[in-house]
Amino acid sequence: MVTTTTPLEAELLRLAGSVPDPELPVLTLAELGVVRAVHLHGADTVEVELTPTYTGCPAVEAMSADIERLLREHGMREVTVRTVLSPAWSTNDITGEGRRKLREFGIAPPRVLAQEGPVAVALGPTRTATGLPSPADPAAPLTCPHCGSADTELLSRFSSTACKALRRCLSCREPFDHFKEV
Amino acid sequence: MTTTVTATAALALGDDALVLSHRLGEWAGHAPVLEEEVALANIALDLLGQARVLLSTAGDEDELAYLREERAFTNLQLVEQPNGDFAHTIARQLYFSTYQHLLYARLAVTDGEFAPLAAKAVKEVAYHRDHAEQWTLRLGDGTGLSHERMQRACDALWRFTGEMFLPVEGLAVDGEQLRSAWLESVSGVLRRATLTVPEGPQSGAWTAGAGRQGLHTEPFGRMLAEMQHLHRSHPGASW
Numbered sequence: 001m002v003t004t005t006t007p008l009e010a011e012l013l014r015l016a017g018s019v020p021d022p023e024l025p026v027l028t029l030a031e032l033g034v035v036r037a038v039h040l041h042g043a044d045t046v047e048v049e050l051t052p053t054y055t056g057c058p059a060v061e062a063m064s065a066d067i068e069r070l071l072r073e074h075g076m077r078e079v080t081v082r083t084v085l086s087p088a089w090s091t092n093d094i095t096g097e098g099r100r101k102l103r104e105f106g107i108a109p110p111r112v113l114a115q116e117g118p119v120a121v122a123l124g125p126t127r128t129a130t131g132l133p134s135p136a137d138p139a140a141p142l143t144c145p146h147c148g149s150a151d152t153e154l155l156s157r158f159s160s161t162a163c164k165a166l167r168r169c170l171s172c173r174e175p176f177d178h179f180k181e182v
Numbered sequence: 183m184t185t186t187v188t189a190t191a192a193l194a195l196g197d198d199a200l201v202l203s204h205r206l207g208e209w210a211g212h213a214p215v216l217e218e219e220v221a222l223a224n225i226a227l228d229l230l231g232q233a234r235v236l237l238s239t240a241g242d243e244d245e246l247a248y249l250r251e252e253r254a255f256t257n258l259q260l261v262e263q264p265n266g267d268f269a270h271t272i273a274r275q276l277y278f279s280t281y282q283h284l285l286y287a288r289l290a291v292t293d294g295e296f297a298p299l300a301a302k303a304v305k306e307v308a309y310h311r312d313h314a315e316q317w318t319l320r321l322g323d324g325t326g327l328s329h330e331r332m333q334r335a336c337d338a339l340w341r342f343t344g345e346m347f348l349p350v351e352g353l354a355v356d357g358e359q360l361r362s363a364w365l366e367s368v369s370g371v372l373r374r375a376t377l378t379v380p381e382g383p384q385s386g387a388w389t390a391g392a393g394r395q396g397l398h399t400e401p402f403g404r405m406l407a408e409m410q411h412l413h414r415s416h417p418g419a420s421w
Contacts, residue, residue, distance in 0.1 A: 055302055056231020086298035131308035156217035157313050158224035182305040
């Protein structure tokens with residue numbers, strides 16, 4: 001399908017992407033990589049495609065409401081936010097600027113993954129952690145966002161939200177969240 | 183594929199996710215440590231998200247969740263089993279998340295109705311499976327008491343595992359191939375956890391296929407009563 005983007009659509013896409021994430025307000029939705037497209041139907045009716053980070057992410061409703069409000073303030077009469085699942089969101093969709101802001105906020109950003117798209121799952125002998133995504137550069141360490149040390153340990157696979165794991169730095173002893181790779 | 187067949191499969195998978203989500207939610211306020219409370223609640227949230235997508239494929243998600251009678255639910259009997267002690271919850275997680283991960287990985291690469299959800303959910307379930315495997319290793323290969331309780335839990339839930347591999351109308355998945363992949367994975371984890379792979383049958387004669395046919399074990403009715411009573415007492419209420 002060939003889609004052309006009008007200047008107004010580009011502007012609306014920029015606006016929708018400028019909405020801060022409700023749970024991680026340091027990031028915009030564009031930096032998180034969850035605003036997929038904006039389609040204008042007529043002069044003031046717009047449809048926004050939003051993809052959730054996790055299927056059950058409760059922030060989607062707040063994101064939709066914020067996008068609707070902002071676009072209405074910018075002259076749109078009817079704003080529809082549609083949730084799209086495919087292709088599945090990946091932490092690789094977080095921009096470089098987004099990663100920098102996460103670290104600054106005290107959250108270790110996700111490492112860049114080797115592959116995108118459907119996860120390849122070994123059908124043969126299965127070891128622990130089969131199916132967990134692997135970083136593109138296995139040597140790239142996961143570092144503490146406070147002191148930069150690579151000497152960290154996992155405390156829990158799930159933290160304050162499903163998208164984060166809880167870790168502790170063994171150098172500065174501070175606990176920190178890690179945005180898990182998916 | 184007709185709509186009805188799709189709805190049958192969506193209900194089966196959606197009910198699995200919904201019911202297990204509710205069971206895991208029961209740990210809130212009761213988990214052994216705070217980190218686990220958060221972990222189990224997050225797994226429950228992932229499952230609830232999957233359930234919402236699946237049930238919406240079959241009809242109105244709220245009506246399906248809150249207004250169906252027990253016999254209309256087609257979840258596996260495994261997921262409705264009470265939490266028991268922490269070892270029982272982990273054994274249930276190990277059995278189910280391994281199944282769900284293998285199943286969704288297969289559905290994700292088909293061009294069927296469930297591929298978009300499966301491709302998304304398989305990434306979430308990979309973490310559920312890892313969580314269950316790590317705890318199985320820790321409890322099985324832990325103290326004498328944790329080993330004994332983990333073994334007891336694995337044995338107790340084993341007879342509910344056979345149902346996972348029965349054909350579900352609308353799901354183009356080879357049940358026997360799924361069973362052998364599941365057995366290989368779970369057996370490997372149990373052995374490394376110094377546990378004994380249960381030897382009994384994977385289903386009792388009286389339970390074969392029962393959950394998928396709407397026949398459930400006694401604790402399920404009580405769970406549903408708790409899950410549905412608020413919605414039924416205040417029809418149409420909202421926050």
